[in-house]
Structure formats: C-alpha cells, structure tokens
Amino acid sequence: MLEALEKHSQGHRRRVPDDTDPEAEDTPAQSTLKATVLRQDLMSLGPDLFIKKYLYDDLYSARELLGVFGINLPDAFDEAPDASLISVLEILLNRDYNKRQKLAHIKTIDDIVKVLQQSKQILVVTGAGISTSLGIPDFRSSDGIYSTLGKYNLSDPQELFDIWLFRQDPSIFYDFAKRLLPEARGYSPTHAFIRLLQDRGILLRQYTQNIDDIESAAGILADKLIQCHGSFKTASCLTCKGSVPGHTIFRDIRNGTVPKCTLCNETRIKSQTSSSSKAHKPLKRGREWETSETEIEDTPGIGIMKPDITFFGEQLATDFKTQVLEDRLKADLLICIGTSLRVAPVAGIPALMPRDVPQLFISRESAGKEYAFDLELLGACDETVQSLAEKAGWETGFQAIVDRGRIRNV
Ligand code: OAD
Numbered sequence: 558m559l560e561a562l563e564k565h566s567q568g569h570r571r572r573v574p575d576d577t578d579p580e581a582e583d584t585p586a587q588s589t590l591k592a593t594v595l596r597q598d599l600m601s602l603g604p605d606l607f608i609k610k611y612l613y614d615d616l617y618s619a620r621e622l623l624g625v626f627g628i629n630l631p632d633a634f635d636e637a638p639d640a641s642l643i644s645v646l647e648i649l650l651n652r653d654y655n656k657r658q659k660l661a662h663i664k665t666i667d668d669i670v671k672v673l674q675q676s677k678q679i680l681v682v683t684g685a686g687i688s689t690s691l692g693i694p695d696f697r698s699s700d701g702i703y704s705t706l707g708k709y710n711l712s713d714p715q716e717l718f719d720i721w722l723f724r725q726d727p728s729i730f731y732d733f734a735k736r737l738l739p740e741a742r743g744y745s746p747t748h749a750f751i752r753l754l755q756d757r758g759i760l761l762r763q764y765t766q767n768i769d770d771i772e773s774a775a776g777i778l779a780d781k782l783i784q785c786h787g788s789f790k791t792a793s794c795l796t797c798k799g800s801v802p803g804h805t806i807f808r809d810i811r812n813g814t815v816p817k818c819t820l821c822n823e824t825r826i827k828s829q830t831s832s833s834s835k836a837h838k839p840l841k842r843g844r845e846w847e848t849s850e851t852e853i854e855d856t857p858g859i860g861i862m863k864p865d866i867t868f869f870g871e872q873l874a875t876d877f878k879t880q881v882l883e884d885r886l887k888a889d890l891l892i893c894i895g896t897s898l899r900v901a902p903v904a905g906i907p908a909l910m911p912r913d914v915p916q917l918f919i920s921r922e923s924a925g926k927e928y929a930f931d932l933e934l935l936g937a938c939d940e941t942v943q944s945l946a947e948k949a950g951w952e953t954g955f956q957a958i959v960d961r962g963r964i965r966n967v
Contacts (some may be wrong), residue, residue, distance in 0.1 A: 687748060882909075
C-alpha cells in the first residue's frame with residue numbers, strides 16, 4: 558500500500574482505459590458512460606478492490622476519480638498533491654458504496670400498493686406533516702413554527718427546544734408553547750391510515766417525532782408506538798423530577814405562563830415559614846441544607862415544570878434505541894410520512910434498514926439526495942394515504958376510521 562502511495566505521489570503517468578488518445582477530453586456523453594461503468598464496478602468490487610484496480614494500478618489519479626464521481630474540489634485543493642486526496646476519495650467511495658440502491662421492482666404507485674398488500678410488519682416513521690391538516694403547524698415549512706420566532710431573537714429557531722436555554726429562561730418556550738397544544742380532539746386521515754395498518758395486524762411500530770400525542774387519540778396502542786421526542790402526555794419538574802399528567806399544566810401553557818411545581822413550591826413556602834419562625838435558631842442540617850433552601854428561593858429555574866418532550870441536548874427515551882435496532886430486522890416495509898428527516902437520530906432510520914426492505918416516502922417535499930427511497934409520493938399526505946387505501950382495496954375500513962376521527966372541539 559505504501560509503495561503504491563509513493564508511486565502515486567511521484568506523479569506516474571496514468572493509463573486511461575480508452576482506446577482513443579488518453580489525453581483527450583471526454584465528451585459529456587463519454588463522461589456519463591464512464592461514470593456509470595465505474596460506479597457499477599465500485600458496487601461489484603467494493604471500495605478497497607476498486608481503489609486497487611483503478612488507483613493503485615495507475616489507471617486514474619485520485620483527482621480524476623473524484624471528478625468522475627462528480628466531486629468538485631474547492632479551489633484550495635488545486636495544488637494539493639494527488640496522494641493527499643486519496644483519503645477523501647476513500648471516504649466518498651465508501652459513502653457511495655454503502656448508500657442504499659433503489660429496488661428495481663418498485664417504480665410506480667401500483668408497485669408499492671402490491672408491496673403494501675403483501676407486507677406483514679410495516680415500520681412507519683412520522684413527523685409534523687401528518688398533523689398539519691388538523692391546524693397544528695409543522696416546523697420547517699415556509700409557514701412553519703420556525704418561521705414565526707423572529708421576536709425571540711434566537712440565533713437558531715431550533716433553540717426553542719434547547720434544554721440549556723429552557724433552563725436559563727423557560728418563559729420563551731412558554732410564551733410560544735400554546736401553539737403546540739392540540740386544540741381539538743380528533744385525528745387526521747393519515748393517523749387513520751396508520752390505525753388501519755394496526756387494525757389489519759400489519760403495523761410493526763410507529764415511530765413518531767410528534768409531541769401532540771394524537772396517535773393516542775387515533776387508538777395506536779402503547780406497545781405499537783414510540784414517541785421519539787416525548788409528548789405533552791406527562792410533565793416533570795426540573796428540580797425534584799416529580800411527574801404529573803400533562804393536562805395539569807395545560808392551563809398555564811394556554812395562558813403563556815411558566816408552570817411551577819406544587820411540591821417544590823410547598824417546600825419553598827414551608828422553608829420560608831420555618832426560617833422566619835426559627836430566625837434565631839441555627840439550621841439543624843448544616844450547610845448543605847442551608848444552600849438548597851437558599852437556592853429554592855433565589856434560583857429562577859427551581860420548581861419549573863417542563864412537558865416531557867425531548868429537547869435538543871436531552872437524551873432520547875431509551876425505548877427508541879433498543880426498539881429500533883430490533884425492529885429494523887423485523888420490518889418488511891418502511892414508510893416515512895410528513896417529515897423533513899432533518900433531525901437525528903430518527904433521520905437515520907432509513908439508513909438502518911436492511912437494503913432489501915422497500916422504502917416509501919410520503920410528504921410535500923422530497924427527502925433529498927441523501928436518501929434513496931424506492932418511491933416518493935409528494936403532495937398532501939391525507940390524500941396520498943387515501944389513494945393508497947383505495948388502491949389496496951381497504952377503502953371501507955379506512956373510511957370508517959377517518960369518520961371516527963373527525964375533529965370535535967374540546
Ligand atoms: P418538519 O417541519 O421538519 O417537516 C415536516 C414535513 O412535512 C415538511 O417537509 C413538510 O413539507 C411536510 N408536510 C407538512 N404538511 C404536510 C401535509 N399536509 N402533507 C404532506 N406533507 C406535509 O417536521 P419534522 O420532520 O417532524 O422536535 O421535524 C422533526 C423535529 O424537528 C420535530 O419533532 C421537532 C423539530 O425540532 C421537537 O418537537 C422536539
């Protein structure tokens with residue numbers, strides 16, 4: 558390997574595998590053909606053998622191979638010796654090699670409907686887009702939550718869910734949080750579709766990033782549901798960790814005020830009373846007790862309630878990690894719905910799946926180049942799932958669940 562590197566860095570002349578003049582520029586058609594042939598070779602040889610064949614056997618330079626694979630290096634690399642580009646090439650070839658390839662037999666909606674009808678263990682990943690038809694905004698659309706936070710002067714809108722900022726100043730979150738609370742019971746046709754999968758016995762699990770807990774209203778069973786980012790179902794005190802049902806802080810949330818922990822407040826009142834009545838007596842439990850008593854009175858973050866949603870900077874629930882590693886091996890179809898797939902680790906679920914498991918993406922916008930879904934059905938997800946249900950012959954069951962979920966104002 559070292560020898561090959563040295564030989565390479567000395568700028569040995571390279572043989573270009575064309576029958577024509579090796580120095581001649583490729584036409585665009587030739588470039589495309591060359592890229593296709595090389596990519597096929599990468600897939601059949603794997604990155605190590607590919608590099609040996611094309612780089613170390615001196616057919617191409619690292620720079621040329623990067624070019625063939627469409628990587629345009631920044632100007633700063635213009636004078637870089639070719640050997641210094643080999644590690645970049647290795648990383649990129651490994652990335653390309655490991656990237657999922659679309660399955661050849663899934664090209665149309667009818668193909669995916671066949672897969673849907675045959676699947677027995679469907680893993681569904683959902684995001685904010687499945688609740689927008691209920692009037693709950695998503696995060697990253699042009700009219701989403703993150704576009705409306707200007708007045709808070711956050712350096713990044715995602716700071717709304719930053720645990721450090723919340724500890725420092727929970728009023729920013731609570732000024733806004735009323736907009737995150739579902740104002741009505743009921744669920745969308747997309748929630749109904751997932752419930753239909755459950756009723757048909759083919760829902761392996763729903764991984765939702767949503768904190769609105771509408772899945773519960775749709776009747777998704779607790780053991781079928783992973784609320785990856787927590788939910789408003791419960792709330793806990795930052796100080797004593799005491800947990801309460803989420804609805805007990807809804808009034809504060811609706812009023813835009815910071816909810817306080819009753820338990821910590823009682824302690825505060827007791828300690829204030831006892832310190833004034835025992836003003837001349839020494840504290841019995843010594844310095845530590847004194848300090849915590851003072852903290853309870855003085856620190857603004859003491860006794861603040863927080864809904865049990867996972868903020869950036871907090872650990873995801875442990876059931877996510879263990880369950881997803883099991884489920885990836887059981888699933889026979891992955892469907893991602895109404896998510897931009899921008900937030901890890903949920904965004905990594907498609908890459909975790911075995912390569913032969915079909916992947917369907919349903920949302921308004923494409924998931925982007927880093928994903929290789931077999932099919933992307935772009936548009937309003939409620940309409941898309943309706944048409945999937947119809948084509949699968951499940952329309953009656955679907956419609957019955959949809960009807961039960963129509964919004965009733967609370
Ligand atoms: P995003 O707002 O990032 O993405 C929602 C996606 O759904 C967007 O790409 C929309 O185009 C699409 N969409 C909206 N309405 C739709 C509709 N009716 N039909 C089809 N598609 C629709 O939301 P998430 O991907 O869920 O964290 O965001 C992930 C996480 O980022 C959230 O869980 C949140 C946020 O920080 C927490 O709440 C803690």
